[in-house]
Amino acid sequence: MLKKSTFLVLLYAISHLSYGQQITSQNYQARDESNLVEFEFVLPAKQYDFKTSDLLVKWHVLIFDLLEQTNGYTPNVAARSLAYINLASYEAMLPAHPEYQSLSGQIQDYNRHEDYDIGPEQFSSPVAINNAIFYMIDELFTPAPYVWMEKVWAYKDSVNTVLAADLDEDTFQKSRNYGLAVGKMIYEYSKSDGGHRSYLRSYDMNYLLPECESCFEIHRSADLENTGPMHPGWQYNRSFMIENDTDFDIKPKVVFSKYPKSPFYKMANDVYEESKTVNPGNKKYVIANFWDDAAGFTYTAPGHSAAILTLVLRKEPVTLEKAAELYCRLGLALNDAIICSWKGKMKHNLIRPVAYINRYIDSAWEPKLLTPPFPEFPSGHSVQSAAMATVLSETVGSDIGFTDYSKFWVGEPRKFTSFWEAANETSISRFYGGIHYMDALDQGQDMGRLVGENILKLKFLKD
Template structure:
């Protein structure tokens, strides 16, 4: 009996000691190097690649906005776990699920970024060309090779696996944004016989571009028309009326353009074979990230805000465009101003006039960059420095650049004044929604 009691007490003591060890020696939390310890060049290389792909694939602006948007989000999600106190965008952006957290292991955030962006960039592209896939794979391989020189293979492989997990989750989410479901929907513009203010294609057989973009899910706006700004003037063809004046202004300006105004029209045309209007602002963002030598954590936040704003700006603009369905200056001037042979300086795009899409995205992103980098930041815009005939332009602030981008559409003969002024306002409203929705801490 005494031996049984003794065995019991010995067992109890051993048990209590083991419990004490578990309490006093909890599992060690492994700290990976923070995202702020890495240069922004890893992100910059990917965002430069998005511009190049849009250029080479000749992706139209509204579709390109989706590509830029998801890549910006993916970039942040890839590295945010390496930012102390940060929040994922999961649960903040519309219908975005929670992104899986990494395990309690060592991770390399540039490697996670490369793996995430490889998945997202490849799969967000709609029917990509093989050369785009090759470009994505080449950048991925280059960055992974470089990281293998810095850290051990086990950490690299673990980071790749986590990055792929993040990327696949983002792609799964993107499949529900109504983009794919609108690819083959037919669209017939309402006939102008019903309403002379209606838009019509510039030439027979021209197809409306992305008529259902305004039905796709935005990232931050509650509804697609949340930030829409009313036209504000009534369509009219009588000389002396406000609308007639706006048509006359386009006509008169086309006959009295200065050399600088012509240069402005072409500089901001952002036509096929460029990164398109949203890509122009990605290019400006890239220049700022490089100029201020910010770290990976801050660059990721900025690219997320810019990407989200670009996408929501285009959804907002396109919802308004196809709701208002206003005719273009070329139609108005030829039909109502006695100039049947009049032509614009830059080609009229195949979608309704109001508002100016370039004005909306410029108003939105210029506000994001002003909040991110500061007001009155003078800079040189070198977006088109490799294109013949287009010189770099100097600006005193991001708002200064946005205003010039907007007015370039009047100089080009493709927008009325109201579309420009109201477009800038609409874009800034989109930016306000983004800034009041997205929180990084």
């Protein structure tokens, strides 16, 4: 018998049975989905166990393709979606794991109703997680190409088929409905954060950029299609941790100046001189391109950080509940890191190297990477990768080595001995690419550390 309190939880799912396609072995067979994302082509074949972290690994493999293929999926939108998807995944598995607790009351404005506090009887956390993730993807990726949403539905149904084979019908349906209900709850929670459906408009055409000698300006040769900055209001979005609703009073250490003997001129000239050493085929050029996580043809920078955890777990699986915690904590960190970095970017509105160098050093100079349409300080890549390294070093290990295959099309996979080694290379890549001064990288990492440290204060396990 189901608990009486479960009734309200299941009302939504029971009234929306279109999400529950009848499971028959004739319609869906368990199958290898190894063609879902590019980096899996260059990895050894793997048998997946959907009762372990493999379930989340395979979902993220598909999510990375969605991040790449879906219109409007900027780094900001990607970080936000990864956070809410993995929050739903974590909250959906709680009935089966009484040692874990909800993040209700720990993150801003999130209060989980007591009706969701059901017992572990007749409950499968893999089924609940599978359907919660599906619900979130189906809502958050509405602009995704139809062919990729077909893959989402097929994968969800494939996993349901495999898991249902070992469960009685009541347990399967209860777990499935619970996952869908949790997905709906988290999606409703997400609507109030300031970023709802932000994929619909990446650039604010009505936003008037301040004009001054030190002010950011859009680099027209790189952004001919954009007449406004990207997500100028993102700094007002709700962070998950109230402690991350700040720029930590991190500000540029070098005061703007156009005079050749000034520290700022020297800092810009360092970018200019360094760019001369970044040439096709050499290590610096490879690094710049490996971490060039631009929207539209990559997973974006937050997606790249999530791919690092995915590669680690693909090689060394952990329990499903541990993976749910890891992905959730990382997703929250990436979301808050982008918000914090945007607070700094829009507050200081600092000129990009290309504009400064063209105006005061060399009018014909071009950076090795395209300059993004938002202010320079701090480096968003540096903030989010430092948040990633802070969280994963503490929760996975400070000396975990891995090979990053996620950008195989730009060259050989890159090997790292730790998450911080990868984060440091992420940061310096923006200097090699000519789109950031060193100050933005160094202080961006400082900001990311603080974001990550705050996320680590969240209590997932009960005392």
